[in-house]
Amino acid sequence: MSYNKIVELLGDKADSLLNHSCKTISKDVLHIPNPNFVDQVFLQSxxxxxxxxxxxxxxxxGRLAGTGxxxxLPVDQGIEHSAGASFAKNPIYFDPENIIKLAIEGGCNAVATTFGGLAMMSRKYAHKIPFVVKINHNELLTYPxxxxxxxxxxxxxxxxxxxxxVGATIYFGSDNASRQIQEVAAAFERAHELGMATILWCYTRNDAFKRDGKDYHVSADLTGQANHLGVTIQADIIKQKLPENNGGYKALNSGGSSYGKLDERIYTELTSEHPIDLCRYQVANCYMGRAGLINSGGDSKGSTDMADAVRTAVINKRAGGMGLISGRKAFQRPIKEGVELLNAIQDVYLAKEVTIA
Structure with a gap:
């Protein structure tokens, strides 16, 4: 995909996203992905x-090899969102081999999916594409x-x-967060002992995080703190949803409530309302990018998926992030279109014209 096509897909947001200059946290203090990232960051760890x-x-x-x-491609939705709801649009993905094939044909760095799916195809593909085993999940059969x-x-x-x-999820803010933190911290320690890298899905989860018509599960301040907890248990890469708003701590402290701690400079100096600045705050909470931030691709909305994916990639890259982990937008469509979408995301990171803000 050419740079002109990226501009076209961004539409009326192109100028704001591609020419934004970050006045909050300077790019000069970030550890920005580059071909020598492992040597520059992890070699001293x-x-x-x-x-x-x-x-x-x-x-x-994959196609991004050597760029940092x-x-x-993450496909754990068969458990997290139920297999029928996830694969009805494209039933071939009930077969885990097709998940791996999509990741390979789509030029991905790795495929992230379940124990069962990767174990079933292990000997055929473990040497052909890096496996990320998702070691924990929710389940949707318990009622309620x-x-x-x-x-x-x-x-x-x-x-x-x-x-x-290995990959794992923690629902930060939930009733079960303390146990999950302990379990995943122990699992990540063991994974490192055995020589595997670690990726943490740092999701916030609490019904109280929805206030006054806003969903603060995707606020920069709450997701940023979730990231900071994630790198504390030695996640090498953090997966997080792209921030859509800010002020979660403020909202949860309204009406006389007492929740967490905040400093007004989070909102006045460290962030702005611009999506790149909100995402940069997430990067900052990943030890200024020493642990890479990959943003999730979100659900599939159909005709706007390509434009949405490119927009998310541009925001992540310009904020100082490390990439995208996009599943439903890719596998809930014919394989050729899924490959095209994954390639479009990768083209953003290959485009020298898309710079760090």
Whole structure:
């Protein structure tokens, strides 16, 4: 995809997104993805040589190989959102081999999916594309439905089936967050011991985070703090939803409530209302980019998916992020179109004209 096509897909938002200059947190203090990112950031960490090799495998696969950026296909929706609801649009993805094929044909750095799916195809594909095993999930059969992430297997089994990395979700802000933090911290420690990289889905989850018609699950301040908790338990890469608003702490402290702690400079100096500045605050909370921020692609809306994906990629890249992890927009359509969408995302990170704000 040419730069002109990127501009076309951004439509009337092109100038605002492509020419924005960040006046909040300077790009000069960020650790920006680049071909030598592992050497510059992780070589001085406690990660052992096997983890460095795994990170190298992630960064040197697919169309973005050697750039420091990542494009990952995540397909755990069969558990998180139910298989029928996720795959009805394209039933071939009930077969996990087609998930892996889409990631390979789509030029992704890695495929992230379930124990069962990757184990079923392990010997055929573990040496062809990095595997990210999602080790915990919610489940939607308990009535009434509940939001809780539970372990579906062991870190050792992820290693046995050839995983390059493990992924996990924590619902920060939920009743079960304390247990999930402890479980995932222990799992990530073991994964590093075995030489695997770690990716954390840092999602906020609490009904109270919806106030006055706004959903603060996607506020920059709350998601930023979730990211900061995630890197504290040694996630190498953070997956987070793109921020859509700000002021979650303020909203939850209204009406005499007492929640968390805030500083007005979060809103006046460290962020603005611009989407790139909101995303940069997420990057800042990932140790100024030492742990890469990958934003999720979101659900599939049909005809606007390509434009939405390109917009998200532009915001992430210009904010100082490390890439996109997009699933439903890719697999809930014919495979040729899914490949085209994944390639369009990657083209944003390959475009030298799309710079850091």
């Amino acid at each position: 406690n990660r052992n040589p096997q983890v460095l090799r795994s990170l190298g495998a992630l960064f040197n696969s 950026y990542t494009s990952i 439905n509940k939001a809780d992430q539970i372990m579906y297997g062991s870190v050792e089994e992820a290693w046995n089936l050839g995983a390059t990395a």
